[in-house]
Amino acid sequence: MSTLTAPETAPVRTSNGFWWLLWALYTTQFIGASFLSTGLVGILRDGGTDLGTLGLLQLLALVWPLKFLWAPLLDRWSPGRSRGHFRSWLLVLQPLMVVSLLAMAVVGDPQDGLGAVVALAAAFVVFSATQDIAADALSVRGLTSEQHDLGAGIQVGASYIGTVIGGGLALLVYEAWGWRVAVVVLALCTALAMVPVLRHSETERVVPDPEVGRLSAMFGVLSVPGARVWGLVAVPLVALGSAAVWSLVTPALVDAGWSLGFIGTVTSVVAAVPALGAALLGGRLCRRYGRGVTLLIGAAIQLLGGLCFVPVVWSALAVPHGAQVGLGVVGACGVLAGYTVMNTGIYAVNLDISRPGHAGADFTLLSSISMLGGTIGASAGLVLASITGYGVSLVLGLALVVLGVLLCRSHPLLARH
Structure with missing residues (x-):
């Protein structure tokens, strides 16, 4: 595990690969998030799930506003120093997002396996919220102040691409080919983000700092x-x-x-x-x-x-x-x-x-x-x-x-x- 502080020098040039990385990460976050908040709700309602259950399902979204509670831990520790502090988190979290979606495909009927679907949805929300922390950190550390405007546009814009895929495309695929195909398509779209993650090289000087990641420094x-x-x-x-x-x-x-x-x-x-x-x-x-x-x-x-x-x-x-x-x-x-x-x-x-x-x-x-x-x-x-x-x-x-x-x-x- 590694401990992270500020980079030795500010980034001078941002490669095209880094921009594609940001597009991929922020899009895939919202593919699953939009599917859970819109697509899955529509599918379950169409199958007869009551509104009260659907309302409880929406409570999973509270994980995102609460992710600041464990964000300092990602600043302080990393699963693998040699692979890049935040990149190593992505190498763990992105596959977990894919696996949680693929596991939903194992459930033949989301109505009959509602408990398993909700549990897997909860896991996906935690993984995607944590992936967002790592993606945000890469944006802060990888962009110069002059690039913040463009970076912010990508962060916000990519979320709508994910919304169209997770909320719109998923329902179209579901109506044409059913539950399992719809979930597998979403998993494959999420897996595509691994390409820029694997190609990204995160270089930085890592120095122990007792203040980074402490709860006292959270605010x-x-x-x-x-x-x-x-x-x-x-x-x-x-x-x-x-x-x-x-x-x-x-x-x-x-x-x-x-x-x-x-x-x-x-x-x-x-x-x-x-x-x-x-x-x-x-x-x-x-x-x-x-x-x-x-x-x-x-x-x-x-x-x-x-x-x-x-x-x-x-x-x-x-x-x-x-x-x-x-x-x-x-x-x-x-x-x-x-x-x-x-x-x-x-x-x-x-x-x-x-x-x-x-x-x-x-x-x-x-x-x-x-x-x-x-x-x-x-x-x-x-x-x-x-x-x-x-x-x-x-x-x-x-x-x-x-x-x-x-x-x-x-x-x-x-x-x-």
């Missing part, structure tokens, strides 16, 4: 000037408001009379395509106009998307069905694309303030706090909608996003961008 990134307000207030507000708005999309469209199949296509596939483009655009906007302007542009896109939902959630407007469908599709795309643009700017700043010697723990903590805000926002948005109706919840969610962006914009961390 050390918040001592970076400006990081406390950024990580604990501004960014969580953006995540909370965006998640509240997005949580309304599916139930609002159901209540508007849309079919479940069409809703799934719109939210998991159609909306993911402009979101991928928005992630790549966000990286370019950050480099050209700065992170503050990028956040404003993202908020404006999300605001327009949210306004498109007004005729959908407010039946008093009596908009023709065709126009309502069009506005609903545009609204879903706008809400998700706007959040993606904002997230690109946010991730770029997170890369800036993460300390190289604590790369896994720092970036993971910042993203975990944001995820927790999103989890609370999604729940609060639905609860508020049940009390006051969709309209009030929609407006409040958008207002929180604007407030969070304004706090980000006024913050010293964005003053130099």
Whole structure:
């Protein structure tokens, strides 16, 4: 086992292979994650699984916001020093992700073997969340500050490729060839990431440091000037408001009379395509106009998307069905694309303030706090909608996003961008 501190020198040149490595790692994380949150839920519901069981299955997602608890351990220890500190973690975790998916294929019917499927899903979530820590650490340590904008775009954009594969393609394969083929296809897609992992060479000077990986240093990134307000207030507000708005999309469209199949296509596939483009655009906007302007542009896109939902959630407007469908599709795309643009700017700043010697723990903590805000926002948005109706919840969610962006914009961390 090895102990890690900051690299001897900052990276000078990033190879094309490293960029492909980032694309592969972040895509495969969300192939499985999207399958568990969308594809598997649809398959189990189609087979008659009750909503209560499906709701409990969603609790597995809480592993991701909690992964900061063991992130310092990955900074401190490594399974194999000679193969690269974080690369050696990937050499263990990526195959475990593949094996857990292949093991699901052994279960002939997910309904009859529901207990085994849930156990394997839980294992996959733990493996993928831990793989994310190693991937984030490689991003922090392998990219120069000038490359953080592009790196953030790849991090966010790759997640939507994974979402399309895990949430959309998996259901199409399932309908055509069944459960086992669908799971094997996802496993093979996940296994492809091993190619850039095996080709990657992680070189660094490793020096013992008693502070790296200690629980006492877990929240050390918040001592970076400006990081406390950024990580604990501004960014969580953006995540909370965006998640509240997005949580309304599916139930609002159901209540508007849309079919479940069409809703799934719109939210998991159609909306993911402009979101991928928005992630790549966000990286370019950050480099050209700065992170503050990028956040404003993202908020404006999300605001327009949210306004498109007004005729959908407010039946008093009596908009023709065709126009309502069009506005609903545009609204879903706008809400998700706007959040993606904002997230690109946010991730770029997170890369800036993460300390190289604590790369896994720092970036993971910042993203975990944001995820927790999103989890609370999604729940609060639905609860508020049940009390006051969709309209009030929609407006409040958008207002929180604007407030969070304004706090980000006024913050010293964005003053130099």
